[in-house]
Amino acid sequence: xxxxxxxxxxxxxxxxxxxxxxxxxxxxxxxxxxxxxxxxxxxxxxxxxxxxxxxxxxxxxxxxxxxxxxxxxxxxxxxxxxxxxxxxxxxxxxxxxxxxxxxxxxxxxxxxxxxxxxxxxxxxxxxxxxxxxxxxxxxxxxxxxxxxxxxxxxxxxxxxxxxxxxxxxxxxxxxxxxxxxxxxxxxxxxxxxxxxxxxxxxxxxxxxxxxxxxxxxxxxxxxxxxxxxxxxx
Amino acid sequence: xxxxxxxxxxxxxxxxxxxxxxxxxxxxxxxxxxxxxxxxxxxxxxxxxxxxxxxxxxxxxxxxxxxxxxxxxxxxxxxxxxxxxxxxxxxxxxxxxxxxxxxxxxxxxxxxxxxxxxxxxxxxxxxxxxxxxxxxxxxxxxxxxxxxxxxxxxxxxxxxxxxxxxxxxxxxxxxxxxxxxxxxxxxxxxxxxxxxxxxxxxxxxxxxxxxxxxxxxxxxxxxxxxxxxxxxxxxxxxxxxxxxxxxxxxxxxxxxxxxxxxxxxxxxxxxxxx
Numbered sequence: 239x240x241x242x243x244x245x246x247x248x249x250x251x252x253x254x255x256x257x258x259x260x261x262x263x264x265x266x267x268x269x270x271x272x273x274x275x276x277x278x279x280x281x282x283x284x285x286x287x288x289x290x291x292x293x294x295x296x297x298x299x300x301x302x303x304x305x306x307x308x309x310x311x312x313x314x315x316x317x318x319x320x321x322x323x324x325x326x327x328x329x330x331x332x333x334x335x336x337x338x339x340x341x342x343x344x345x346x347x348x349x350x351x352x353x354x355x356x357x358x359x360x361x362x363x364x365x366x367x368x369x370x371x372x373x374x375x376x377x378x379x380x381x382x383x384x385x386x387x388x389x390x391x392x393x394x395x396x397x398x399x400x401x402x403x404x405x406x407x408x409x410x411x412x413x414x415x416x417x418x419x420x421x422x423x424x425x426x427x428x429x430x431x432x433x434x435x436x437x438x439x440x441x442x443x444x445x446x447x448x449x450x451x452x453x454x455x456x457x458x459x460x461x462x463x464x465x466x467x468x469x470x471x
Numbered sequence: 472x473x474x475x476x477x478x479x480x481x482x483x484x485x486x487x488x489x490x491x492x493x494x495x496x497x498x499x500x501x502x503x504x505x506x507x508x509x510x511x512x513x514x515x516x517x518x519x520x521x522x523x524x525x526x527x528x529x530x531x532x533x534x535x536x537x538x539x540x541x542x543x544x545x546x547x548x549x550x551x552x553x554x555x556x557x558x559x560x561x562x563x564x565x566x567x568x569x570x571x572x573x574x575x576x577x578x579x580x581x582x583x584x585x586x587x588x589x590x591x592x593x594x595x596x597x598x599x600x601x602x603x604x605x606x607x608x609x610x611x612x613x614x615x616x617x618x619x620x621x622x623x624x625x626x627x628x629x630x631x632x633x634x635x636x637x638x639x640x641x642x643x644x645x646x647x648x649x650x651x652x653x654x655x656x657x658x659x660x661x662x663x664x665x666x667x668x669x670x671x672x673x674x675x676x677x678x679x680x681x682x683x684x685x686x687x688x689x690x691x692x693x694x695x696x697x698x699x700x701x702x703x704x705x706x707x708x709x710x711x712x713x714x715x716x717x718x719x720x721x722x723x724x725x726x727x728x729x730x731x732x733x734x735x736x737x738x739x740x741x742x743x744x745x
Contacts, residue, residue: 389550408529409528
């Protein structure tokens, strides 16, 4: 199973870009499945449903959304397997600039809004600096000079990444994203680790746990089906 | 940098999903092409397809070739290798920094000399009214100042063999001077315009309708004559504009250069009819 994890601030255009990309993936004989994680409410499942692919949504509610995504990764892979998908695409709620949801063997895609200003890439943190691909949106709203400076600032934060300009509204550039997803040869394993640790606070991820498997987690934990429990003392 | 001999626009689809009339169009080095059509007819999208060197991956499914070949991904994305300079319709900057820092950063991105910063600001100030200062924040510049700075930036820092210009007549800057700055020797230029003076200064015009390229027409010999006359009228209009901007009254003598033999009220009627 190929795993693609998409992160980015709210409103950056993650869902729009995914919809355009998935259309192209489907046309190229790839079998994608999508899991959308949101915090409190989502209607993105309806947007994805128009693509007739397997879609699963999860709401993190009281749990940290990035932790929720990681904690339920096994279940998401099972869901994709059961639906005979070959590529699992997980779109995170992506709120915190301190976490990065990417695991070692996923293709990590960061979506960033170029109207957020040239200082933003430096402040965005690990979900940009650990990404394999950085997708820049809304480039049509700024000048060519500002686009070029924005690109340079991304490379300062993440010199190894591939930068793609994509227009979420008309899909321009989505073909490049699809091409990179198809070309990725990484496969998800049972022993996934996060590329970057989460902040230190009060849950297991917060104290530095990077192992993904459920047995390593304590605190207030919420499952994909909404069942929530406290594990620990 | 690779030598550009020509670019090829391979037609895609219009807004109704139908094939465009123009299937294939070559533009050679040194040519100036106009792009005309009603608002919403897809002129800016055509410019954007060329700027992005689209490979059937935009909403129009157009493909752009350079010297008859598909451009590399590096050529499409890396600013140091970019062959396209674009002046978009944007009238404001969103970047929160001062003019000098912005120009320095952009020069660095394009791998250009950083010594020209004062020259760029000087050039921009020739196109606009109240001067831009190096320490001004980009976001406080007026529409005209922003546009003037964008023109000077495109002319010097983004200096490229292909130049795309979207409605230079907007924002009240000196369009002839701006166009001269951007044109340079032997460049391949595309101009989106609603302005007859600008449109007639091009050699060919791409006609846009409903998102598609419907026709390409050569400017006629008659148009070349008219173009000269129009330029004179335009110069007068610009002169009148400056007089009004400076808070003065307009007098009959101000119209004398174009219509020396007519009485004043007739001159104005003739001008309006144009």
